[in-house]
Structure formats: C-alpha cells, structure tokens
Amino acid sequence: MRAYLATSIGVACTAVLVLPLSLPxxxxxxxxxxxxxxxxxxxxxxxxxxxxxxxxxxxxxxxxxxxxxxxxxxxxxxxxxxxxxxxxxxxxxxxxxxxxxxxxxxxxxxxxxxxxxxxxxxxxxxxxxxxxxxxxxxxxxxxxxxxxxxxxxxxxxxxxxxxxxxxxxxxxxxxxxxxxxxxxxxxxxxxxPGEEPEALPYPPSQNSPETRPGAESGTATGAESGTATGTPVSLGTGVSPASGTMTGELAGPAAMSAEDRASSAANEGLTELGAAEIPALTKAAVAAQQPDVAAKAYAAPRPRIITRKGWGANESLREKRFGYTSTVKAAFVHHSATGNNYTCKQSPSVLRGIYRYHVKSSGWRDIGYNFAVDKCGNIYEGRAGGVAKPVLGAHTLGFNTNTTGIAVLGSYGGTNPPAAATTAVAKLTAWKLGLHGRNPRAKVTLTSGGSGKYGKGARVSLNTISGHRDGFRTDCPGSRLYGKLGTVRTSAARYQGR
Incomplete structure (x- = not known):
C-alpha cells in the first residue's frame, strides 16, 4: 500500500478534526x-x-x-x-x-x-x-x-x-x-463493523511469556505454560494438501454451534474450539511438541493470539472451505493503511470492518491477512483455517503461496510503528516460521504467481521476513515500518535461539 496516512492531509495521527459546519x-x-x-x-x-x-x-x-x-x-x-x-x-x-x-x-x-x-x-x-x-x-x-x-x-x-x-x-x-x-x-x-462481542480478551496483552532473546526458557509455570486457559495439547504443524487446494469444512464437537465450530477451526490442537484466545507457550513446550528435528531445534515461544472468535468475526460471511499451501517459507509484513486514529480497544472493530470490506465489498473469500497486530502488540488470527497451519492468504499478489501475511493495523509511511507492534511481529514470525524450521535472518527463493514486479514463474530471492514492497511495487508496509524489519529479523532469530 502506498504510504498515505489516514489523517487530515499533512497532519499525522490526529483524531477527527473539528471544522466549521459547511452544511447544516x-x-x-x-x-x-x-x-x-x-x-x-x-x-x-x-x-x-x-x-x-x-x-x-x-x-x-x-x-x-x-x-x-x-x-x-x-x-x-x-x-x-x-x-x-x-x-x-x-x-x-x-x-x-x-x-x-x-x-x-x-x-x-x-x-x-x-x-x-x-x-x-x-x-x-x-x-x-x-x-x-x-x-x-x-x-x-x-x-x-x-x-x-x-x-x-x-x-x-x-x-x-x-x-x-x-x-x-x-x-x-x-x-x-x-x-x-x-x-x-x-x-x-x-x-x-457491528457491536463488540460481550467478552473480549482485554486489557491488552504483552504476550507473555516475555522470553528475552537468548534467555533460557526451559521451564514453564502458571500463565507461561498456558495452564491459565487449560492444559496445553499437541501443537502440530498442520501441513496440509497440495499448494492452493481447498478442503472441506473441518469438523468440531457436535455439541457446539456451527459458528463456534467454524470460528478458529483447525485450532483444536492449540486450545479448545470457540475460545477467545490461544495462550502463550514457552520455547521448551513448543519444542517438545515438534516432530521435525529442525523445527524442534529452533522452536520459538508461542505468543498469545486472539482468535477470530475473540475479535468477533462472523463466520457466516466468509467462504466455508479453507485453502492451504504446502508449507510456510516466508512472512510478508504489511500495514493496513486504515490510519492510526484507533485505540487498542477498537482493534477488534477495525478488524471486523476490514474483514467485512474484504469479503462483502472486495469479493474475497475471507479477510486477506493471515494475522494482524495492533499498536499495543496484540496479535490476532486472520484468515480462517488454523494459526498453526499454512493457510493460503490474499495479502501479497503473486506471492501468497507458501507464505504468511501479517498486517500491522495503522499507516506507517510517516509515523513510526510502536515498539510493542514490532516486538509482536518478531515474536509471531519467530514462532510461525519456527514451525517449519525457517531462519528469520536467511533468504528464501519463492516463485512468483505474477505480481507486476515479477513475472509469472520468476524465481525470486527474498528475505524470509520481507515487506510487501519486496514482492510488489508498493510503499507498503510504509517506509517507517519497513525500516524496522532488520531489527524484527534479528529479534525473531534470537527468539528461536539462533
């Protein structure tokens, strides 16, 4: 997205401005x-x-x-x-x-x-x-x-x-x-966007456990182990059918409503279906659940993630089926370009608005991003299908296959992203890429599906954590957020223990 600010022209990060009324x-x-x-x-x-x-x-x-x-x-x-x-x-x-x-x-x-x-x-x-x-x-x-x-x-x-x-x-x-x-x-x-759900998981989280890059995290107790919302169960990478194929709706407990089964479907290996959030989990606990040796060696703590149920996604709007790719090789970072005139308590409403706009107005099958991060560092599940699975998104034209898309809510062409937001991106990418053994500081080769910047079939070497502009001619994720991606890569690698 080009780096326009969702504020008055020439004024950054303002609320609605009071002007004389030109028309009664x-x-x-x-x-x-x-x-x-x-x-x-x-x-x-x-x-x-x-x-x-x-x-x-x-x-x-x-x-x-x-x-x-x-x-x-x-x-x-x-x-x-x-x-x-x-x-x-x-x-x-x-x-x-x-x-x-x-x-x-x-x-x-x-x-x-x-x-x-x-x-x-x-x-x-x-x-x-x-x-x-x-x-x-x-x-x-x-x-x-x-x-x-x-x-x-x-x-x-x-x-x-x-x-x-x-x-x-x-x-x-x-x-x-x-x-x-x-x-x-x-x-x-x-x-x-409709009314807020009755019980949102607030106040804003700092995504415990706060495992410092390079710090030892071999033990977990209390909230760090996820026991605050139930005993952690098998994580799984959820590697699914061939690239881009669609699968039928995943089954859930018959006692739950169809909406609750669809909300955060495929998260059953993370927390109970219908839960408002997936709890944080330590590096050691994530590593213990990884079947792949490479993924086990460089597992990262799982940050707390607010589910679709948590931000109030109405599952009757979206396409019922889920789309998957075969793996996750890279993460593309975006800004939503929706402006900075929102509070963190309004983040679920912003997401519901984007979701409805992507589906009802733009004609997409679901919200385009796999994840969203707000200015307070809260992480949200985006496109349905399961946060641990390689869900096919619609975030980076030409490079949706085998990647995940993360949108930081706001506009960051002329405004610095909050440290809480970039820290959350580092934690999220460390965990998500770690499920597939990917090094956040490495390069990866992706095949373009046709993006305008790269022709269909072109093999392109990109950073494992890239900005949207790396795959398409755009200012997204805004120059200020793009400038922070080097720090995000370094932090993410440290969360993995590299």
Missing amino acids: AGALAASPAAPPSGRDAGVRTGPGAHSAAAAVPGSTESVPLRPLGSTRAPGGIAEQGVAAREVRPFSLVGVVWDDADDELRGTVQVRTRAVGSHVWSDWLEVETHNQEHGADPGTQERDSGTVRGSTAPLWVGDSDGVELRVRAAEEEDETGPVRPLLPRGLRLELVD
Missing part, C-alpha cells in the same frame, strides 16, 4: 430509505454462500458515485463522488469498482461527520491500493467472478455523514496533459 445537518442529502440490499444485510452471494440469509451483526451500505463538475476524460468523467449526505452509522470506508483488473489512477478523498456532532473532519486520503493485494492469478478465489477492484479501507470512527471525491490523475502523453478514464462502477462502501 438537515440540509444534507438524505440516504435512501430502501431496505438493505444483499450486501447491506450481510448476505453473501456466489461461491460459498449460505442457504439461510439470516441477519448478521454489522452492515455495508453501497453508494454509487456520480459525476462532479464538468471535467472530462476521454470517454468519461474525470471526477466522481458523493455529495455530502446523511447515512446510516458506519466506521470504515472504501471505494470499489467492477473490474479488479482496472486501475484507479488518481486520488480518493473523503470527509466524515462524527455521530452526534455537527462538525466534519478534514479531507482524508484513501490509499488507492491498486492490484497489490488479493488472491494470485489463476486461483479459485481470484477466478470466482466475485472479486472487484478496491481501494484500501480507511477507519474513520463512528460517523453518520459522508462526502467523497475521486479525481483522475493528470498525466502526460505526446499530446500534452491527459486524464485517464476512471474505472467503471465506482461505489462508496460504508461499513458498520
């Missing part, structure tokens, strides 16, 4: 009062759709863009948008369009009105996020017919007013300045 609330164009569409109601269509269209928490309101002004590009309007209007409450915004292969070459800006106020934010930049995320070409997910082009989502907090403008970039050709055609079917997506 009653003068805003009213939002249509028609019943919600399938996307609004949270009912997925296409592959994996549930037969029962039951209402689910949260909603997505989709608003078509209209021409603004008189500026034209060859064959179309060069500026489109949504006039200031009242809408149903939402907290996250993005723009989608019909053809995922089309590029939005231009700028996207939005301003919002906080719920219960009569003031508007400043104009905020939305990351245009062209083609750099998503499933690899030729996969079932990419060829499902449901995938749309989309910007990055932007977290704006509780809002009930919105205004949007999309402007085609001015470019030069042999005839002089020109404006490229905007993609067809541009729509503003307003996402309400």
Whole structure:
C-alpha cells in the first residue's frame, strides 16, 4: 500500500478534526430509505454462500458515485463522488469498482461527520491500493467472478455523514496533459463493523511469556505454560494438501454451534474450539511438541493470539472451505493503511470492518491477512483455517503461496510503528516460521504467481521476513515500518535461539 496516512492531509495521527459546519445537518442529502440490499444485510452471494440469509451483526451500505463538475476524460468523467449526505452509522470506508483488473489512477478523498456532532473532519486520503493485494492469478478465489477492484479501507470512527471525491490523475502523453478514464462502477462502501462481542480478551496483552532473546526458557509455570486457559495439547504443524487446494469444512464437537465450530477451526490442537484466545507457550513446550528435528531445534515461544472468535468475526460471511499451501517459507509484513486514529480497544472493530470490506465489498473469500497486530502488540488470527497451519492468504499478489501475511493495523509511511507492534511481529514470525524450521535472518527463493514486479514463474530471492514492497511495487508496509524489519529479523532469530 502506498504510504498515505489516514489523517487530515499533512497532519499525522490526529483524531477527527473539528471544522466549521459547511452544511447544516438537515440540509444534507438524505440516504435512501430502501431496505438493505444483499450486501447491506450481510448476505453473501456466489461461491460459498449460505442457504439461510439470516441477519448478521454489522452492515455495508453501497453508494454509487456520480459525476462532479464538468471535467472530462476521454470517454468519461474525470471526477466522481458523493455529495455530502446523511447515512446510516458506519466506521470504515472504501471505494470499489467492477473490474479488479482496472486501475484507479488518481486520488480518493473523503470527509466524515462524527455521530452526534455537527462538525466534519478534514479531507482524508484513501490509499488507492491498486492490484497489490488479493488472491494470485489463476486461483479459485481470484477466478470466482466475485472479486472487484478496491481501494484500501480507511477507519474513520463512528460517523453518520459522508462526502467523497475521486479525481483522475493528470498525466502526460505526446499530446500534452491527459486524464485517464476512471474505472467503471465506482461505489462508496460504508461499513458498520457491528457491536463488540460481550467478552473480549482485554486489557491488552504483552504476550507473555516475555522470553528475552537468548534467555533460557526451559521451564514453564502458571500463565507461561498456558495452564491459565487449560492444559496445553499437541501443537502440530498442520501441513496440509497440495499448494492452493481447498478442503472441506473441518469438523468440531457436535455439541457446539456451527459458528463456534467454524470460528478458529483447525485450532483444536492449540486450545479448545470457540475460545477467545490461544495462550502463550514457552520455547521448551513448543519444542517438545515438534516432530521435525529442525523445527524442534529452533522452536520459538508461542505468543498469545486472539482468535477470530475473540475479535468477533462472523463466520457466516466468509467462504466455508479453507485453502492451504504446502508449507510456510516466508512472512510478508504489511500495514493496513486504515490510519492510526484507533485505540487498542477498537482493534477488534477495525478488524471486523476490514474483514467485512474484504469479503462483502472486495469479493474475497475471507479477510486477506493471515494475522494482524495492533499498536499495543496484540496479535490476532486472520484468515480462517488454523494459526498453526499454512493457510493460503490474499495479502501479497503473486506471492501468497507458501507464505504468511501479517498486517500491522495503522499507516506507517510517516509515523513510526510502536515498539510493542514490532516486538509482536518478531515474536509471531519467530514462532510461525519456527514451525517449519525457517531462519528469520536467511533468504528464501519463492516463485512468483505474477505480481507486476515479477513475472509469472520468476524465481525470486527474498528475505524470509520481507515487506510487501519486496514482492510488489508498493510503499507498503510504509517506509517507517519497513525500516524496522532488520531489527524484527534479528529479534525473531534470537527468539528461536539462533
């Protein structure tokens, strides 16, 4: 993702700014009062759709863009948008369009009105996020017919007013300045992530045990051994079918609801199904459970991980089946580009918003990232299928096979990532890569599925812990976070005892 900040232009890490109200609330164009569409109601269509269209928490309101002004590009309007209007409450915004292969070459800006106020934010930049995320070409997910082009989502907090403008970039050709055609079917997506689950695993964790790099961790007691939430059971690497194949829904205890069985399915070797978190586990305990000699030698402590159940993922939204690759060779680090205007208590809401945006708005089978990390260092399970398994994600176009994707919530082009976040990334990558005997400081050769930066079939040498920009032409994970990856690699290797 390009390094836009989800703040007012030129101002870093601010909350919604108070401005004089340009339009009284009653003068805003009213939002249509028609019943919600399938996307609004949270009912997925296409592959994996549930037969029962039951209402689910949260909603997505989709608003078509209209021409603004008189500026034209060859064959179309060069500026489109949504006039200031009242809408149903939402907290996250993005723009989608019909053809995922089309590029939005231009700028996207939005301003919002906080719920219960009569003031508007400043104009905020939305990351245009062209083609750099998503499933690899030729996969079932990419060829499902449901995938749309989309910007990055932007977290704006509780809002009930919105205004949007999309402007085609001015470019030069042999005839002089020109404006490229905007993609067809541009729509503003307003996402309400729904209410918080009743019992979230907070206050924020520091991911005990705090095993210092290089420190001895051969014994475990109390919370360090995971006994606070039950006796640790077999970890397992969960190496699964051939690269990119889909498997049926995994079975769980019949006494649990279907949603609870699906939530964190395949984590049964880590903690009880339906649990809100997977407890931390010491290096010695992880090593004792590893069948592979190389993995046993360089096992790392398992950090505490908040499950999909813990952050409130509604499992009826996603594709029911799971996709796996054969192993995990590398980790790609991202920033979510959703901005830094969130508290750690809001992290589950941000995740639910991203999840709904990826599935309902962008047409993906599930959230794209395998893991997420917030600014307080909390680690979250991302795409369903099991945190210890090589789940096929949709995070780094061309390099999703045999890799895992980790998104740090926020925008880190001009803002330094908190130490808690980078420490959590080091702990997570040490454990996840350690399950497969991978050295965090080494190089690995990956085969591109076609990324724009590397042609399909190209064999590319990359760091075992890479930034998104290493596999695609993008600023993601932001220059400030990218600059910390050397330290992350060193720390991760030390957690493995290297």
